[in-house]
Amino acid sequence: MGTPLDDAALDTIFRSARTYNGYLDTPVREADVRAIYDLVKMGPTSANQQPARFVWCLDQSARDRLADCASDKNADKIRKAPAAVVIGMDEDFHEQLPWLFPHTDAKSWFDGDAEGRKVSAFRNGSLQGAYFIIAARALGWDTGPMSGFDAEKVNAAFFADRPKVKVNFISTLGKGDPATIFARSPRPDFEVFNRIA
Template sequence: MTALHPDVLPAGALALDATTQDLLFREARTANTFTADPVSDEQLRAIYDLVKYGPTAMNSQPMRLVAVRTPEGRERLVRHMAEGNRAKTAAAPLSLIVTADTGFHEHLPTVFPHAEGARDAMEANPGRAAMARFNAAIQLGYLIVGIRAAGLAAGPMAGFDAEGLREEFLDGTGQEVIAVVNVGKPGPDAWFPRNPRHAFDRVVTEV
């Protein structure tokens, strides 16, 4: 009989079964090497079509993705990555440049209450760019979980020249780079040793 992971909760505490909990969280890891197996267009579309339902403020949905697959695109990407991130980015079958669209207000769904007024208000709002970055960062979390749900590993990174990437891939779009995520099946020695996580009582204060 296989021993349960020490963090497995009693049956019924979560709606997901233990296997799915492990797939999405407990056994999922940040990959640093990848196999050559491709990530298909169907997989990428399925991941996005799942995670797009995650909530954002005002249903703003500011996250945008640049999918880098071609040798030419990867060369353009790798030269803007930090030294320690270049080899794994060059070897990943797919890299996603995750950005925040500061012009998200122009695309607010018409079903949003008073959509036209909200667009006008956001146009003049000095906090619009910060709102875009914050909500795109929330969507980045959904994206990582969605990648895991596809049976793939994600390697999110913040080590890059953001201005260089913006000029290389996003000039004139109003988008700001918030992360680069390598995606694929984990290769040999893909994991660093796992660091401990904070216990519930350290994190949660009840009032």
Template sequence: MLEQDALDTLFINARSHNGWLDQDVSNEQINQIYELMKFGPTAANNCPARLTFVKSSKAKEQLKAHLDEGNVEKSMAAPVVAIISYDTEFYEKLGLLFPHTDARSWYAGNDAKIKQAGEMNATLQGAYFMLAARAVGLDCGPMGGFNNTTLDEEFFPDGKTKSIFICALGQGDESKIYPRGPRLSFDEACEII
């Protein structure tokens, strides 16, 4: 079992941040996040997530045009905003990632199955991404609230990558978060059968 400090960092004290301190997120930290998150399980080890780290002023201005008004300030103030997406051709790498059977054939030519598996597994990887970011000492601000279609056209013009959500990264400004919202109890959300 992890020590209580680790549980506090990853879950109990972790919050979704809306404001950011003026502290850089290094490329080394970004690499550390990926090197941890890549080990999270996905169906048939399909690893469809693709991460685009929006860090430069130019890239942030490109991102800004696609954000809903309520997400502009907190995204622009963040040192980095990650676009969590999925590769619509993830199955082409299954020969490497899942070599003990022809898993590629499960998806090739089946657009509905590609979309379902890509979105679900990349979303799982997005959750691992946030845990990894917290583990390397960063705070996260995950959000929807953007135009997926226009963002994808701007950042992924080949049409092979589809955005799911974005996540701001940095040192969160504790003064800008709301009190923690309630959570459902075990009995309200769970059943043992």
């Protein structure tokens, strides 16, 4: 059973955390992204599918390639960020289930069901993308998740050798510059979008 986090930790992960449009000049290193992923992989996915595939763009040339796939405003954010991440999803994730979920023959659940695999890869890969944001924040980093890119271009640039892997979304990563954020958008009270049945 877990222990509730204190207010400072909750602020870091949720209440004070923001989506950043720009970053301070603090480098993101391989050890940093490995630490983030070591938390991401612990988040739950259905039958431990782990369908997300991450490409960590730490080199400027990789960020430039990603920026070339994005809208003008997003391209500028990507080029100037200390790091960017492509969050992909493997539509053939089931091939890994014999070792990821050895309790039963989970691979057979998805054999011959390409559409079902796409749905599951998107759902569980999106969960892992959210875990990435939370893990980065928990370790003192900030993110700028975004749409606004040409998915076919991203797939060609980063997943050409793995045609069953498709981009879900992309994000910048670094130490956020407070001068680059807007006022926080409204957050609804419980009663607005919730009901108890």
